[in-house]
Every structure is written in C-alpha cells, then in structure tokens.
Amino acid sequence: MSIETKPTIQERMQTKAERALDEVESQIDKLMDKKTTSFSMYNYLTKLEYSGKVVKYMKGFTQDIVYEIKNEESCEQLEEAYNFLTPKQKVKVIKHLELFEKDIDKYVSEYKPIKKPRKPKSPKQLVSKLPFLKQHGKYHSIDPEEIIRATHLFTYNIASKKFTKFETYGGLSVKGSRIIDFDSCQEKTLTDMKLLDRIYKGGNIIAKNFIDEIPRSKLKDGNDLLTKNTLLIKVIR
Numbered sequence: 001m002s003i004e005t006k007p008t009i010q011e012r013m014q015t016k017a018e019r020a021l022d023e024v025e026s027q028i029d030k031l032m033d034k035k036t037t038s039f040s041m042y043n044y045l046t047k048l049e050y051s052g053k054v055v056k057y058m059k060g061f062t063q064d065i066v067y068e069i070k071n072e073e074s075c076e077q078l079e080e081a082y083n084f085l086t087p088k089q090k091v092k093v094i095k096h097l098e099l100f101e102k103d104i105d106k107y108v109s110e111y112k113p114i115k116k117p118r119k120p121k122s123p124k125q126l127v128s129k130l131p132f133l134k135q136h137g138k139y140h141s142i143d144p145e146e147i148i149r150a151t152h153l154f155t156y157n158i159a160s161k162k163f164t165k166f167e168t169y170g171g172l173s174v175k176g177s178r179i180i181d182f183d184s185c186q187e188k189t190l191t192d193m194k195l196l197d198r199i200y201k202g203g204n205i206i207a208k209n210f211i212d213e214i215p216r217s218k219l220k221d222g223n224d225l226l227t228k229n230t231l232l233i234k235v236i237r
Contacts, residue, residue, distance in 0.1 A: 017057035020048055024058075024100065028065065031093045032085070041103035052111035058104050062097040069094055123148040126174045131228045133158065139196060141232040147172055152236035153179060154199060154207060156190065159229040163190040164222040165211045172235075178224045187222035188214045196233065204236050 007015070027039040045055055069090050071078040085093065123145040130144050136158050147153055149171035155164045164187040166172060166179050173181045188211055190196070199210045211219070 013054045014057045016050065017054050020050065020054075021058060021061055024061075028062075028093075028097070031096055034085075034089060037096075041100040042107055045103065045107045051113060052108045055104060055108050055111070059101065059108075062100055066094055066097050129176050130174050131177055131226055132230045132232050133228060136231055137193075139193070139200070139231055139233075142235060144174070144232055146235045146237075147174055147179070147232070149173075150235035150237050152204075152208065152234075153182075154210070154233040154235075155226065156193075156196060156231045156233055157227065157229050158193075158231065159227070161189050161191050162187045162223070163196075163211060163214060166222070166224075177226055179226065180224070182224070185222035185224055186211060187220055188217040190214050190217065199233060207234050207236060 023044065024039075024041065027037055030037045030039075068078050069082055069085070071082070082090065126148055127144040130147075132141050132144060132155075134141050139156075151168055151171065153166040153172055155166075156162070157164075164185065166182045167184045167186075168182045170181060170183075172179060179185070195214065198213075199207050202210075
C-alpha cells in the first residue's frame with residue numbers, strides 16, 4: 001500500500017507559477033504567428049498579485065525557446081523548425097522573450113508583501129490568561145473585562161498584602177498576566193483588610209485617594225504582575 005505524500009510548500013509554489021505561465025505561453029504563440037500583442041508581463045504579474053517567491057519559479061522559462069531560435073550551433077533541425085520566421089521576426093520574438101524575463105526580475109525586486117492588519121482583540125480575548133482571585137470571604141473581584149480602557153484599576157493581593165493603584169490617561173490593557181499601558185503603578189502594604197470596605201462601598205473620589213489613607217505604609221512602585229491571589233477591586237472608566 002503506497003502512502004501519498006503531501007506536496008511541499010516549494011512544490012505548491014512551483015505548480016502555481018507553472019499554471020500562471022499558461023497565459024504567457026499563449027502570448028508567445030501569438031508572437032510566433034506574427035500577430036501583434038500588447039501583452040505586458042509586468043502588468044500581468046501585478047494583476048495576479050503573486051508573491052515574489054512564487055514568481056521566482058517563472059524565471060528562465062524562455063531560455064530554451066531563445067536558445068532554439070538563436071541556433072548559434074547551426075543545428076539543421078532547429079533551423080528548419082523556425083524557418084517560418086524571418087531574421088527580423090526572430091529578433092523581435094527574442095526581444096519580447098527577454099523583456100518577459102526582465103519584467104519577472106523587476107516584479108520580484110519590487111514586490112513587497114501586503115500585511116493584513118490584525119483584527120483587534122476583544123476585551124474577553126485580552127484578559128483570557130489573566131490570573132486573579134474571584135472571591136475572598138465577602139470580597140469579590142469585578143469582571144476582568146472592565147479593566148480594558150479603564151483609567152484606574154485597584155487591586156489587592158491577599159498573600160503579599162499589597163494594595164495597588166494603576167492609573168493612566170489613555171486606557172489600561174492586559175497582556176498575559178500583566179497590566180499594561182499605565183502611566184503610574186503604586187502600592188502600599190495593607191494588613192487590615194477591613195479597610196477595603198471603604199473602597200468597595202465608596203465612589204470614585206474615595207477610590208482615587210484611598211491609597212493615601214492607608215496608614216503606616218510607605219508608597220512604592222507597584223508590581224504590574226497579577227497572580228491567582230489578586231482581587232480585582234474596582235475600576236474607574
């Protein structure tokens with residue numbers, strides 16, 4: 001029983017290039033029939049919008065025909081095969097074929113892949129890997145999606161006893177386990193969790209000033225990394 005092997009990426013690109021050459025070969029037939037053609041290889045490739053890597057596989061496809069028409073070795077069979085073309089017509093055909101090759105080189109050298117803009121992640125996607133503590137006693141965490149584009153975030157780590165205040169003018173966001181896009185991140189040690197009642201029950205003004213009310217603790221730069229012990233207390237939008 002034979003096992004079918006999938007074509008490689010290179011083989012698929014080569015096949016794609018060869019299919020695109022079918023149209024070019026029909027244009028070469030017109031040249032051989034002494035018909036006028038306005039075909040532009042460069043314009044053709046531009047319309048196809050193939051990558052430079054694919055188009056590279058087209059390079060050199062005219063070499064055999066040019067070799068046969070030139071017949072520099074004076075082969076009688078080749079002379080007979082192309083005797084329907086006059087010397088001037090042979091020069092004209094070769095000129096077109098060489099132009100095809102130049103157009104391929106030009107396209108490959110100028111090709112720049114167009115990057116499709118990434119679709120912005122939704123708040124749900126942004127916070128999907130954010131660790132936090134849903135509940136500790138009577139204290140509940142807010143929906144983490146509320147963090148996105150908020151101007152303030154207040155958290156409390158029940159293990160380290162750190163109360164943290166994130167503040168920004170442009171809107172907070174999340175990357176993995178971290179809060180990002182903040183302008184300031186400050187923390188104080190809060191050993192008496194009962195004080196959290198004030199920020200849970202109070203309004204935005206109380207929340208903004210709460211960290212200054214925490215007694216006997218020095219204000220320090222906070223940690224932007226959240227853990228499974230972190231309560232998401234409040235946001236201000």
